[in-house]
Amino acid sequence: MSLRDELFKKFGTKFQSSFSDKGSLVFPEDFSFPLDSEETTLYQDFFFQLKDEFRFHMLIDICYEDVSGERFLYYQFLNLEVYFCLQVTVPIGNSNYFPSLSSLWKSSEVFESDIVKHHELFLSDGRKTQQRQVLASANNKINQDEIIPLPEYQIPLRPTESQRQRYWKRFGPHSSPFNGKVRVDLLISEERVFDSRLVPGLYFRDFEKKCLTKDPFNMIFFFERLCIKDCVFAPLLWVETIEQSFSIPLPDKAKAIRMVWMELARVEGHLTFLWELAQELGFFVEASVFAELLEQVYHLFNIYSGKTQNFSLFTFGGMKKESPIGWGTECLEAAKYIYKVIEEVEREFNRNPRWMEVTKGFPMSAGKALEYGFTGPNLRACGVNFDTRKTQPTYFYDDVDFEVPLGIDGTTYDRFLVRLEELKQSLRIINQVLDHLPAGKVINKEHLMYESLYDEGSSDLSYNFEGRTCPYREGTSFSSIEATEGQLGLFIRTAPSGLKKLHVRSPSLVHSGAFSELIRGGELSGVFTAFQSLNLDPWEMDR
């Protein structure tokens, strides 16, 4: 009996359910919040069973929506054994309170505090209400004119000597380690860290709400500015979700070239990570080597699109531009060169005793990483074999030969090594795809959606802005893509009149939840190494 049937047998009678492609469960409407004592136990029992019996060990995302007074929470769960994604919808009526799941899944803390920050909601157990007062005002917007003060350290009644000397100190955004990026408050004594707080919201720009006012074509350019390290994956995710909902077929060549772009972006993202890590730890010679390789990748981007980032290349149904003549051979040559240099650099690093000493700290066990909802190379460094390119292959990932590198302890060194190996595998994929590049067009213009959009006969894709209609399907969907940092997800609810709700699952936000526990008890000098090794992106985190 498959997991799907078991779930249907257990909950199918009471809940509204649909198990067609991805599972979804909707709570019955009798649930009214705040819950009675009987209902609370039923509610907790349900989620406990999900985790314990049905082995949904990962909570991927929580999304909140207010539909003219009626409020909904959408939970996304994942079973890693059979790769089954389940969406649970909880209507909470008019209530200002919603229940917390942090006792079962630790990753829910990040999502819940994100909801509390930006909306007029409280957690039913009363945690984090203080944080809300600091960050949000009545009209759903962050309003802050003064610098957020440091928290006060309360000395316990019978303090030890180290407890007496502890104090809070602010690092960043304009002090040496976090140059203009992020603010971290640390509780320190004698160069040791005992507690920390990552202050979010410095780059909050209300991305999700402003998306709703945009046209689906304009959204591609908007999504390119979602995260700085993944300017290929975020627009591709948006394009893919629209292609799925309108069922637009793709030509083979477009699929292959998109794969090359994704892997090039992964190479570029990992090279930036390696460059930043080497530079901050004082390995300037190696850093300059990585910077030189980066310029090679930028050169490839520049030939195709004329830009080094925010390419505006992807559209619904394929690519905007045909690949220029000779681009493939240049790619192959660059891949060969990068592979050779990376192998040499890896040998140098492994021989260097100082490098091994600096990067040996900050371990993370596999169980904890799953609890915190880690994805991507950070999860694979802990030894969990999870890659959506293998479990849910899109494009030609099924036909391509590549491996998923895994770490052992989840230390900084493992995170470094996994990324280095992944970079090599990406180069392997690029080689294989470009060797067997299919012939044909790169865009499918024959679909109905394009009839009113594109001028017929013109070679370039100049389209009419008038008379553009996109009838959406009614319903919700959650789609995700394996980006450089982890799983980048997108939740949308659509109605025939247009897009109603959009929510982005950013991997950096999830990884930031574990930052506090990762550096606790460590040395002050290692804080930046840990921050850098998690590869957090504040621009994407705040949205």
Added chain:
Amino acid sequence: MKTHENRLGPRKSFWGGPAGLSFYSLNSMNFLERLKSWSQSELLSPFVLGANCCARELYRLSGPNPQVGSIRENFIESEPIESCDVLVVSGIINEQIRPYIIEAYERMLSPRYVLAVGTCTATGAVFDTMAIDKILPVDVYVGGCPPTLDSLINGLELLRERIRKGTIRQVELKEGALGES
């Protein structure tokens, strides 16, 4: 002092100043002032505030790109922020980051210059946010979303040239003048 004021007329403020400011200041510079401004323009230390696409393009300036050329000799990063001359602001400006930008500007010592990089900072047009000219006096704007490497280099060289010619006059701000919107 009185004769000086009589000859040139009352000095106008920087904001509502005359159009021919550069000509006026060039003539009024003596040898020592010219030497001082030249020496300032030869070595500048920028401080980059921002973590967006523009910042990523800015970090390419320290890379091995042959386009960058001699600009690397004139702009050298230094820490802490008190020893920096140029505040490079990139990224959006919301109410959260505004007090930190003002704090960074106040911590820098005079003479200090401000370079605004990217459309988000200059106009706030991309995400409908605040523009920087409501907070700080800006010396040079660099446009683009994100700006190319060439336009960044041009912007930095323009700033250097304007410092050398003495066309940038340091504004003495009153207390509480910053951050009025």
